[in-house]
Amino acid sequence: MKxxxxxxxxVPIKSEISNxxxxxxxxxxxxxxxxxxxxxxxxxxxxxxxxxxxxxAQQGILRERIIPRLIKAGPSALLxxxxxxxxxxxxxxxxxxxxxxxxxxxxxxxxxxxDMALWDAAAKIEGKPLFQLLSDCYxxxxxxxxxxxxxxxxxxxxxxxxxxxxxxxxxxxxxxxTTVKMKIGGAPLAHDLERIEAVLKLLxxxxxxxxxxxxxxxxxxxxxxxxxxxxxxxxxxxEPGDPxxxxxxxxxxxxxxxxxATGENLFSTVDSRNLVRYGGLDPETDFLQMDPALSYGIxxxxxxxxxxxxxxxxxxxxxxxxxxxxxxxxxxxxxxGGNESYPGVFLPFGGFADDLPVxxxxxxxxDAPGIxxxxxxxxxxxxxxxL
Amino acid sequence: MKxxxxxxxxVPIKSEISNxxxxxxxxxxxxxxxxxxxxxxxxxxxxxxxxxxxxxAQQGILRERIIPRLIKAGPSALLxxxxxxxxxxxxxxxxxxxxxxxxxxxxxxxxxxxDMALWDAAAKIEGKPLFQLLSDCYxxxxxxxxxxxxxxxxxxxxxxxxxxxxxxxxxxxxxxxTTVKMKIGGAPLAHDLERIEAVLKLLxxxxxxxxxxxxxxxxxxxxxxxxxxxxxxxxxxxEPGDPxxxxxxxxxxxxxxxxxATGENLFSTVDSRNLVRYGGLDPETDFLQMDPALSYGIxxxxxxxxxxxxxxxxxxxxxxxxxxxxxxxxxxxxxxGGNESYPGVFLPFGGFADDLPVxxxxxxxxDAPGIxxxxxxxxxxxxxxxL
Numbered sequence: 075m076k077x078x079x080x081x082x083x084x085v086p087i088k089s090e091i092s093n094x095x096x097x098x099x100x101x102x103x104x105x106x107x108x109x110x111x112x113x114x115x116x117x118x119x120x121x122x123x124x125x126x127x128x129x130x131a132q133q134g135i136l137r138e139r140i141i142p143r144l145i146k147a148g149p150s151a152l153l154x155x156x157x158x159x160x161x162x163x164x165x166x167x168x169x170x171x172x173x174x175x176x177x178x179x180x181x182x183x184x185x186x187x188x189d190m191a192l193w194d195a196a197a198k199i200e201g202k203p204l205f206q207l208l209s210d211c212y213x214x215x216x217x218x219x220x221x222x223x224x225x226x227x228x229x230x231x232x233x234x235x236x237x238x239x240x241x242x243x244x245x246x247x248x249x250x251x252t253t254v255k256m257k258i259g260g261a262p263l264a265h266d267l268e269r270i271e272a273v274l275k276l277l278x279x280x281x282x283x284x285x286x287x288x289x290x291x292x293x294x295x296x297x298x299x300x301x302x303x304x305x306x307x308x309x310x311x312x313e314p315g316d317p318x319x320x321x322x323x324x325x326x327x328x329x330x331x332x333x334x335a336t337g338e339n340l341f342s343t344v345d346s347r348n349l350v351r352y353g354g355l356d357p358e359t360d361f362l363q364m365d366p367a368l369s370y371g372i373x374x375x376x377x378x379x380x381x382x383x384x385x386x387x388x389x390x391x392x393x394x395x396x397x398x399x400x401x402x403x404x405x406x407x408x409x410x411g412g413n414e415s416y417p418g419v420f421l422p423f424g425g426f427a428d429d430l431p432v433x434x435x436x437x438x439x440x441d442a443p444g445i446x447x448x449x450x451x452x453x454x455x456x457x458x459x460x461l
Numbered sequence: 462m463k464x465x466x467x468x469x470x471x472v473p474i475k476s477e478i479s480n481x482x483x484x485x486x487x488x489x490x491x492x493x494x495x496x497x498x499x500x501x502x503x504x505x506x507x508x509x510x511x512x513x514x515x516x517x518a519q520q521g522i523l524r525e526r527i528i529p530r531l532i533k534a535g536p537s538a539l540l541x542x543x544x545x546x547x548x549x550x551x552x553x554x555x556x557x558x559x560x561x562x563x564x565x566x567x568x569x570x571x572x573x574x575x576d577m578a579l580w581d582a583a584a585k586i587e588g589k590p591l592f593q594l595l596s597d598c599y600x601x602x603x604x605x606x607x608x609x610x611x612x613x614x615x616x617x618x619x620x621x622x623x624x625x626x627x628x629x630x631x632x633x634x635x636x637x638x639t640t641v642k643m644k645i646g647g648a649p650l651a652h653d654l655e656r657i658e659a660v661l662k663l664l665x666x667x668x669x670x671x672x673x674x675x676x677x678x679x680x681x682x683x684x685x686x687x688x689x690x691x692x693x694x695x696x697x698x699x700e701p702g703d704p705x706x707x708x709x710x711x712x713x714x715x716x717x718x719x720x721x722a723t724g725e726n727l728f729s730t731v732d733s734r735n736l737v738r739y740g741g742l743d744p745e746t747d748f749l750q751m752d753p754a755l756s757y758g759i760x761x762x763x764x765x766x767x768x769x770x771x772x773x774x775x776x777x778x779x780x781x782x783x784x785x786x787x788x789x790x791x792x793x794x795x796x797x798g799g800n801e802s803y804p805g806v807f808l809p810f811g812g813f814a815d816d817l818p819v820x821x822x823x824x825x826x827x828d829a830p831g832i833x834x835x836x837x838x839x840x841x842x843x844x845x846x847x848l
Binding site: 096135175177179182289344345 | 517
């Protein structure tokens with residue numbers, strides 16, 4: 075077999091929402107299609123990939139560095155020993171040829187996007203859903219058939235007030251979600267507490283609500299929020315300060331009765347290792363949210379899981395950022411603790427396949443081969459432009 | 462005044478050299494020109510910027526995110542209070558609008574490239590060399606008129622042997638350098654020691670030689686090299702392991718009698734802060750090599766210097782990576798300890814202005830306005846294509 079072509083497009087996913095740190099009014103995403111000469115059901119297999127919101131499309135790095143290296147590589151550099159399928163680990167090495175260590179930012183998004191498409195193609199060639207291939211490759215072949223998901227929302231829409239926020243949260247609960255997440259830090263503490271209390275009235279317990287500061291706080295503010303949040307017994311308090319300020323995090327973790335969740339802005343195994351080495355987190359109670367699509371893909375994510383095991387963390391403490399279908403497969407196949415979901419935003423990239431109902435806060439994965447992008451009609455429409 | 466246009470080009474700087482980690486056979490650099498409507502000597506002022514080798518051109522991020530934000534911003538968002546010059550700190554905030562925290566990689570190179578051009582334009586509008594403007598902005602107006610430089614070379618050219626290495630080093634000494642740096646880690650330890658001993662025969666003392674492992678070693682190898690290097694009493698042992706493995710670095714630093722130098726693969730103030738917090742370095746004897754052109758530019762570098770002061774480090778311990786003329790001005794104007802130089806490689810971006818002689822290991826800065834790119838004819842030729 076061989077990879078015959080790799081196409082990419084830039085898709086605007088602009089939204090009028092904002093979090094405590096940025097506006098999403100100009101956000102874009104890269105979508106890629108890896109074409110192969112392998113036929114399944116009478117058509118050539120094409121692997122599809124995209125990345126999560128928040129870090130912009132990566133057309134420059136894709137076209138100037140990552141895609142040319144793959145196209146230039148000979149089959150033996152990209153394929154499994156039999157030559158009948160792609161070996162994503164080998165392809166990863168090719169993509170990172172002549173890339174220096176350190177500096178894990180936009181490059182990690184470009185590589186993660188192609189890595190997703192390579193895994194999608196590999197699973198389609200095997201005729202398996204991705205979660206099954208991942209467990210076959212890295213675990214014992216068993217996989218979770220349902221994955222816990224929580225609804226991330228509660229942004230600061232311009233002009234949105236508490237009643238609109240509670241309407242939004244009610245819609246998530248009506249859709250079958252049991253745990254929801256809302257932004258904090260974009261308003262004064264007193265108003266954030268008012269918003270939190272209004273949402274809590276809709277929920278059975280504090281542990282059904284997560285709050286997310288998006289890295290906005292300095293240490294005194296982060297500690298002030300930690301103290302104010304404690305009585306609500308929330309599920310987690312997410313990203314209180316700068317994602318790389320591990321000293322601040324350790325001080326907040328020590329001063330917070332609410333479990334801490336963080337990691338969505340760390341894009342490599344070595345960065346994540348620094349988080350667990352220096353961030354003062356508790357492997358029994360805290361959560362890690364690294365997003366494989368932004369972080370060099372599944373190949374690197376598997377290295378992160380191995381590192382975490384070495385550092386005393388269960389993979390069940392990992393609940394990836396991003397709300398996308400690839401992370402859902404990673405959660406099911408690699409024994410994670412759940413996955414994020416963005417009902418109704420970042421469409422069509424946020425959300426899951428059309429036929430996957432949310433019930434009791436869980437999603438059941440289908441048996442569609444690969445990631446199953448073809449089963450999400452709006453999402454598939456984006457990729458059909460590259461066929 | 463206003464910025465009228467920002468142009469950028471991609472320049473190949475491919476070289477047959479390689480270090481312990483990557484080959485430079487496909488390396489590229491972005492060069493930018495910031496056009497203004499301010500006239501000096503009868504011509505509009507144009508600021509020039511580029512970045513150091515090793516991280517590739519950033520045309521995608523420049524054209525998709527950074528340049529459009531500057532062009533879209535109104536003058537009040539970019540200019541000093543009088544409206545008569547660019548304010549690079551304000552422009553920095555504009556460039557980073559809607560960029561999330563964390564992920565300091567390629568984006569930092571794109572921003573650093575434009576930041577260099579903005580400072581070049583600002584200094585030309587003031588009619589001052591950049592080092593003078595920097596000291597006026599951030600210090601007391603005094604500046605070093607000469608800067609210590611060392612010649613970085615000793616790469617593993619294919620087929621190059623010890624005699625070719627010593628020829629190379631002799632050429633640096635003949636050009637006026639007194640301290641040189643060579644790569645290690647691309648050959649077995651015994652051969653590296655043979656290379657080191659051959660170079661030491663040309664030098665007055667071990668402190669005239671630095672060695673650079675380019676982040677290649679695991680802990681046992683790094684410690685083995687540390688032990689083997691100790692008797693030579695070298696100037697420094699550079700980047701023994703992965704640039705983000707601060708635990709490894711702390712163990713090597715504890716086990717090395719040779720001072721440690723590192724930082725060229727850290728691209729933000731927060732990453733550098735983690736280095737000094739966790740890397741086990743000694744502010745009295747070790748060296749920091751963060752490169753402003755790869756790291757969000759001078760605005761962020763000044764933040765790094767402030768952070769370092771807070772953490773107990775003198776700016777004199779900083780000797781930037783990159784061998785470029787901007788870092789030379791930063792070293793002179795912001796009280797650093799010296800600067801790297803790449804005689805004869807990465808041309809025309811490596812090296813300094815034509816009329817700056819190296820004598821006794823030092824370079825005297827000229828009074829040309831801005832960075833003085835116009836005084837380096839080969840380098841200026843690159844930028845003239847954007848006039």
